[in-house]
Amino acid sequence: MHSDMRFLLDLVIIILTAGIGTFLCNRYGQPRILGQILAGILIGPSVFGFVNHSNLINNLAEIGVILLMFLAGLETDYSELKKSFERSSVIAIGGIIAPFALGLLGVYLFKENVEISEAIFVGVILTATSLGITVQSLSEIGQLKTKQGVSILGAAIIDDIAGIIILTIVLGVFGQDHTSITMLILKILLFFFVLSIVGEMLAKFILKNSKIIRKIKPIYLLSISLILALLFASFASEFGLAAIIGAYFIGVIISTTQLKSRIVKEISRFGYGFFIPIFFVNIGLGVYLDQVVEYLGIAIIITLIGIFSKIIGSGAGAKLSGFSNRQSLQIGISMVPRAEVSLIIANLGLKTGFIESDIFTSIILLVIVSTILTPLLLKKVYT
Amino acid sequence: MHSDMRFLLDLVIIILTAGIGTFLCNRYGQPRILGQILAGILIGPSVFGFVNHSNLINNLAEIGVILLMFLAGLETDYSELKKSFERSSVIAIGGIIAPFALGLLGVYLFKENVEISEAIFVGVILTATSLGITVQSLSEIGQLKTKQGVSILGAAIIDDIAGIIILTIVLGVFGQDHTSITMLILKILLFFFVLSIVGEMLAKFILKNSKIIRKIKPIYLLSISLILALLFASFASEFGLAAIIGAYFIGVIISTTQLKSRIVKEISRFGYGFFIPIFFVNIGLGVYLDQVVEYLGIAIIITLIGIFSKIIGSGAGAKLSGFSNRQSLQIGISMVPRAEVSLIIANLGLKTGFIESDIFTSIILLVIVSTILTPLLLKKVYT
Numbered sequence: 001m002h003s004d005m006r007f008l009l010d011l012v013i014i015i016l017t018a019g020i021g022t023f024l025c026n027r028y029g030q031p032r033i034l035g036q037i038l039a040g041i042l043i044g045p046s047v048f049g050f051v052n053h054s055n056l057i058n059n060l061a062e063i064g065v066i067l068l069m070f071l072a073g074l075e076t077d078y079s080e081l082k083k084s085f086e087r088s089s090v091i092a093i094g095g096i097i098a099p100f101a102l103g104l105l106g107v108y109l110f111k112e113n114v115e116i117s118e119a120i121f122v123g124v125i126l127t128a129t130s131l132g133i134t135v136q137s138l139s140e141i142g143q144l145k146t147k148q149g150v151s152i153l154g155a156a157i158i159d160d161i162a163g164i165i166i167l168t169i170v171l172g173v174f175g176q177d178h179t180s181i182t183m184l185i186l187k188i189l190l191f192f193f194v195l196s197i198v199g200e201m202l203a204k205f206i207l208k209n210s211k212i213i214r215k216i217k218p219i220y221l222l223s224i225s226l227i228l229a230l231l232f233a234s235f236a237s238e239f240g241l242a243a244i245i246g247a248y249f250i251g252v253i254i255s256t257t258q259l260k261s262r263i264v265k266e267i268s269r270f271g272y273g274f275f276i277p278i279f280f281v282n283i284g285l286g287v288y289l290d291q292v293v294e295y296l297g298i299a300i301i302i303t304l305i306g307i308f309s310k311i312i313g314s315g316a317g318a319k320l321s322g323f324s325n326r327q328s329l330q331i332g333i334s335m336v337p338r339a340e341v342s343l344i345i346a347n348l349g350l351k352t353g354f355i356e357s358d359i360f361t362s363i364i365l366l367v368i369v370s371t372i373l374t375p376l377l378l379k380k381v382y383t
Numbered sequence: 384m385h386s387d388m389r390f391l392l393d394l395v396i397i398i399l400t401a402g403i404g405t406f407l408c409n410r411y412g413q414p415r416i417l418g419q420i421l422a423g424i425l426i427g428p429s430v431f432g433f434v435n436h437s438n439l440i441n442n443l444a445e446i447g448v449i450l451l452m453f454l455a456g457l458e459t460d461y462s463e464l465k466k467s468f469e470r471s472s473v474i475a476i477g478g479i480i481a482p483f484a485l486g487l488l489g490v491y492l493f494k495e496n497v498e499i500s501e502a503i504f505v506g507v508i509l510t511a512t513s514l515g516i517t518v519q520s521l522s523e524i525g526q527l528k529t530k531q532g533v534s535i536l537g538a539a540i541i542d543d544i545a546g547i548i549i550l551t552i553v554l555g556v557f558g559q560d561h562t563s564i565t566m567l568i569l570k571i572l573l574f575f576f577v578l579s580i581v582g583e584m585l586a587k588f589i590l591k592n593s594k595i596i597r598k599i600k601p602i603y604l605l606s607i608s609l610i611l612a613l614l615f616a617s618f619a620s621e622f623g624l625a626a627i628i629g630a631y632f633i634g635v636i637i638s639t640t641q642l643k644s645r646i647v648k649e650i651s652r653f654g655y656g657f658f659i660p661i662f663f664v665n666i667g668l669g670v671y672l673d674q675v676v677e678y679l680g681i682a683i684i685i686t687l688i689g690i691f692s693k694i695i696g697s698g699a700g701a702k703l704s705g706f707s708n709r710q711s712l713q714i715g716i717s718m719v720p721r722a723e724v725s726l727i728i729a730n731l732g733l734k735t736g737f738i739e740s741d742i743f744t745s746i747i748l749l750v751i752v753s754t755i756l757t758p759l760l761l762k763k764v765y766t
Binding site for chain 1: 388389390391392394395398399401402406438439442445446449601602603605606607609610613614616617620621626649652653655656657
């Protein structure tokens with residue numbers, strides 16, 4: 001009758017260790033997410049094995065990253081985002097070309113008996129910046145709302161969308177999955193079209209009915225915010241995009257209304273108190289250190305390529321669009337994190353036989369090193 | 384890649400309809416849980432079938448009822464609870480004997496070709512008061528902290544513990560499951576022993592370190608509260624008790640410290656904004672109306688027995704322990720709700736072949752009618 005209550009203990013361990021990690025990092029001036037990811041690695045299969053990946057934890061983590069991106073959207077300056085579209089695109093393109101090319105080349109040179117499809121697949125994996133880690137890292141050093149921050153966020157989003165398109169192309173050319181590229185791109189365009197119409201209507205509605213809306217009780221406001229964030233997330237996901245992209249843009253839309261600060265307040269406590277730490281701990285839970293030791297050579301090579309190709313590519317893009325050398329370095333480093341999306345694509349690659357387990361393991365090392373290193377490096381280059 | 388995001392839409396539908404239900408009930412002076420349970424029935428398999436029972440929803444609902452009981456514990460007057468132990472026991476005993484005896488007798492008389500084990504099993508199912516519904520119904524009319532409210536809560540908890548013991552006995556005598564009764568009772572006693580020691584230590588620790596504790600940031604306080612509630616819930620469940628009993632008692636322990644009001648504030652918004660409505664909606668989701676129509680005759684009989692036997696039994700217990708006629712009626716009605724525990728036991732009975740589907744269906748009708756009727760009746764008899 002009560003045997004399926006194991007998830008309660010899992011949650012206790014996650015909240016407890018995430019809390020301790022956050023507390024220690026705050027105390028010693030380190031980025032919080034570092035503490036939370038390390039907590040996940042510690043309690044996960046790599047070290048103590050207290051908690052396993054489970055559907056429940058995955059779903060709660062997904063809600064966490066949706067709320068994180070919704071908050072990031074709420075804190076984005078909409079006019080700045082529009083202005084930075086060109087800059088963001090150049091940064092994104094640089095941050096796609098360099099990792100793709102260098103990843104492909106690196107695997108081709110350093111791995112024995114490699115097939116071209118495997119090398120290309122690694123290229124695809126290396127293009128995917130982790131929006132969640134980037135957002136949180138920038139937010140912790142107060143750089144999310146600056147001109148640079150907005151350009152980085154825009155670039156990471158374009159990078160994410162381009163990544164999905166490239167992945168679909170690769171799967172279409174080499175694999176079984178012949179999803180039509182035209183259809184996918186049409187769906188993505190349709191998503192942004194519907195989003196802009198619904199968004200404009202919603203923003204107008206809120207502005208017009210400001211008197212009634214001011215009276216909405218906090219608890220209803222929390223419900224309404226959750227509904228919007230989750231609805232647009234699920235909507236984006238239906239249209240072939242990442243769920244977090246939908247949550248981000250509905251956040252941007254609401255950021256233009258007077259509801260912004262109240263919703264930020266409601267969702268912050270709610271998200272940061274439970275769901276968002278679970279997202280970061282869950283990244284740690286997905287890490288299997290023992291495999292890394294087995295393929296250390298190739299893992300180190302791919303990790304180095306993954307990190308430097310992003311810094312070089314995005315950095316060059318930033319430089320091209322007019323940022324200073326120092327700023328371009330900051331932007332390049334901000335784009336380094338690889339996490340959930342890389343793991344998902346790598347998993348897919350392993351299952352479909354595109355990549356072998358040495359490559360999969362290398363991606364895991366890249367995830368660990370890049371997620372741990374980025375917030376630390378960012379703190380350095382911003383001070 | 385994004386095909387498993389269906390849960391987001393399920394959550395949107397649940398939060399949206401629960402919000403509408405709550406809003407309408409508030410507006411027309413009806414109890415909130417009514418709106419939430421009806422929302423669940425509407426979106427569940429009985430009517431529109433938008434949302435199905437799922438593991439995720441079940442787990443979130445479990446967290447919801449844990450937070451609800453934790454809050455109930457926090458709002459309980461500890462000295463009043465101790466004082467009311469005797470009264471609560473008498474009410475609980477009355478509320479166990481009458482439903483058990485009348486349930487057994489009713490099924491034996493009104494169902495054809497009935498086996499004695501089936502009649503006894505129905506008796507067991509009818510003893511289980513739903514703590515969650517009772518707590519919320521009392522809380523909505525401001526009667527949770529009164530002398531009567533505390534007696535009712537105590538009785539419902541004793542009822543729950545006794546129910547688990549009786550179920551174990553019945554399964555031991557008639558079924559395959561020969562869990563030792565002595566072991567179970569020892570484990571339950573051990574739970575309360577450990578709880579009282581840990582509780583006393585915790586309360587002393589909080590009182591002694593009040594200066595440090597006053598400085599804890601709200602977000603850490605939320606984490607600490609969640610950890611305590613979920614930990615003791617999982618602890619109770621390990622000891623063979625319902626998880627909510629652990630959450631309730633750790634709430635009672637904290638209610639004696641100066642942290643009480645701060646924790647109530649943190650957990651209220653968090654619980655009522657998301658998890659607790661999911662618990663009530665989920666009860667509605669568990670209801671299959673179409674089956675009820677098929678066995679309407681026996682279902683009505685068992686529902687009437689279920690409702691009146693509790694009012695009579697608990698009411699008589701209340702009268703015996705010195706309450707007035709009116710108060711005894713109020714107490715009797717408060718003990719009427721049957722929900723998650725009855726459904727779980729009925730499910731178990733159906734799976735193990737103790738009861739047939741006509742009986743299972745009858746319990747569903749009892750759950751619907753009693754959960755909808757109780758808050759309405761309570762509002763009447765309290766005003």
